[in-house]
Amino acid sequence: MTTSPDVPNQGFRLSQLIYDTRYRSLTIQTITLILVLMGFGWLIDNTIQNLEVLGKDFNFSFLWNRAGYDVGQTLIPYTNDSTHARAALVGLFNTLWVSFLGCFAATVLGIFVGVLRLSHNWLIARIMTVFVEVFRNIPVLMWILISLAVLTEASPQPRDFKVNPETGVANAEMLLFDSVAITNRYTAVPSADFTRGFAPIETPLAPISVNFLICLGVVLASIWANKRLLAHATVIQETSGVRPVTWWKSALILFAPLVMVLYALGFDIHEPVLKGFNFTDGTNVSNALVALWLGLTLYTASYIAEIVRAGIMAVSKGQSEAASALGLRPNRTMKLVILPQALRVIVPPLISQYLNLTKNSSLAIAVGYADLRATLGGTTLNQTGRELESILLMMLIYLAISLTISGVMNLYNRSVKLKER
């Protein structure tokens, strides 16, 4: 690569553009740039011609027109008088909501299965292996469709939950201490509200629940106070050599304020109750959401289980042996030695699974859940006939979600990166 100083100076020749390493990369990049620009120009030119033939133009003003269609499930206020942009936003929130629920449940289930798969219990380890292999080798679409079929074809009707006055028995029973009812039209779950709460703040985007913000603030403050308590305990331990007992103080700090605030706001849980032919009082979650959530959870959990297992196995045996040699008890070994090292292996692929789950949530198309694809890329697209704008916008939104998630992953990676000598 280095040029020797005694190169005879012959002036610039054209062949240097190709044969001289100093100029070659510039030549190649220029040619590539020209080719890429030409390619894009060709595509754009074609698009303009095609749009002209069809008598269409390329603008996004349709987003501010009245949508005129209803959306089954909305997290933010929406009526059919709202705009297409609002409908897209409803879809986006639904996508994020099912992704969040899916990521949460898949993580819990995945950790459970992954840890149990490492168990010394022969039977349990085998069952978990079967779980993982079955769920990850069959397309996620199938799990979503099966979940939907189970819910709609094999579940009782709401009226089957009615207790027959003569026999005193119902045809179907609710689950989890009479709090959840799975029916063929929806799943009734308990809902919660604040009887003495504050009114929500109205913003153009969505009403913000003050009660929720208060609870969140209290929880964050409790966590912060608990951290201070533990730090204080560590200081005492370092000076006196004895660690003060903190567990009951921690429990008090963490839970007492929240319970008091919830009580003050009149927090109340309503269990679903059958009235007539339908459940009321609770929240009736559409089966589309439940099926999508269940399918995504089971499929992704099988991947997360493998990630967790691989992460724990990646910590060499010598580490736990060294920890016991130092006299650490098993739970401290896990907390101080194994987990920090395993997490470094686990978290990056875990986050890429979250990314996959979010992208797979677009399979809502199979069950009719109103996600971004269904509103912006579905009804809006069909009503306005603006395929180009709708699909491009939809891709950009998905891209933004993905880039945000991978940005978080990069931040994490940087923070836990081994500080090498």
Place this chain on the structure above:
Amino acid sequence: MSEQNTSSVAYVRDTMLPQQPAPSNQTGALKWMRENLFSGWLNTVLTLAGIGLVYWLVTHFYPWFAHSVWDANSLKECREIVTTAYGADATGACWGVIRERWHQFMFGFYDPALYWRPLLTFGLLLVVIGPILFTENQRNRAAFMVFGGLFALVSMALVGTSAAILALSAGIMAATGALIFGRFAYAMLAAAAFPLVAIFLLWGGSAWTVLFIGFGFVIGWLLLSGFARMGSIIAVVAAIVGTILFWLISGGAFGTDHLFGGQSLVEALASAVPLSIEAQGSDRFGGFLLAVTIGVGGIAMSLPMGVVLALGRQSNMFLIKSLSVIFIEFIRGVPLITLLFVASLLLNYFLPPGTQFDIILRVMILVTMFSAAYIAEVVRGGLAALPRGQYEAADALGLDYWRAQRLIILPQALKISIPGIVSTFIGMFKDTTLVVFVGLFDPLKGIPDFIRSVFEWKGIYWEPFVFVGLIFFIFNFSMSRYSMYLENRLKRDHR
């Protein structure tokens, strides 16, 4: 200790006691169960829970399987048979739908008389990739190729292929296998030529089109080696330009169609020497034929593109690197379903007005781009895993970039990447089911929905799920096992 014993112990036994059998709870099944199932209260609870789960699954699903009905022509008939045989409350699987419609699950709407063509293609695929998948172990390679060929032949016989075609297919597969068994370079050549053969066998029609596509590649290769002395860049440019020119001219561009009376060279040849087999349009593809075609086709076409993208991403040139990164991250950042919508709704916007082409081809282009981005990341991992010394050694030998990549870097990097490529393929194969949303008949939703649309099979859900799920499981499970086997072997190679 022993000194103490000699002085303080009055009697020391000098003969051994006869050996006793171990206590009964320290041997055999009892010991195994104590150690593996009931070693503590937690394990006992887990075991009992596991037994409970298995019991629940068996009691719920066994009767359904046990009451299977194969001999029925509608769901109603099935239910009647089950009810008369096992009582009013009994449920039973109705496999009659599989017996009646298995060919649609497998081949979609392909002409039943021509089922041998997809099967022969599949057999050839297995034979051709055998030497690539099993590079070192000759016995495994031979077993894989022989079983692949036999599987195809037996399936062909089962769908009623004539003896002549069976013999011909056996001959083709045996000849190909014998030719490439011990020669890796031939195997690579055969794998490169296979897609053309597959296109010809699957879609049928005139052989000339496929032959001319192949000729184009040969001409490109000749130009590449002919111009190699003038530098790799010039050779690559010459090869690309020459190949494209050849295709354009044989397709009738630049007014060459006037030479053959308004026909292109290919059309003229086809009408003069009709080397053709019966054509099967894309609308006839469905079921696993469609899934395998899109999956294998997508991966095969995306490999070269993925390697180029991976090299681009590793490049020192800013523009090349950023273009590769943008492409890869864009494709990986959006769901496949949006890309499929691009294929079905937007691709016509991006191409010259009036361009109309096949939906499977459109889907395949987008699927190729999709998997190329993933393959690029896998190959990049392989490139990064190579020790720095390999790059430095290539530089020290004075090899230029392309020679270094071709002779030293890529052979090693691709070899490390094979498990990742197989995993990508598994993902790809599962994702092919999404094509149902652009109106194609995938085996998971498209075909079952089609079957449910007739009155006889209205409301049949579980049997198609079980059948299709089982096939997906067998395919993907065996591929993931292969990938694990390879990973273990590569680990031994490198440490």
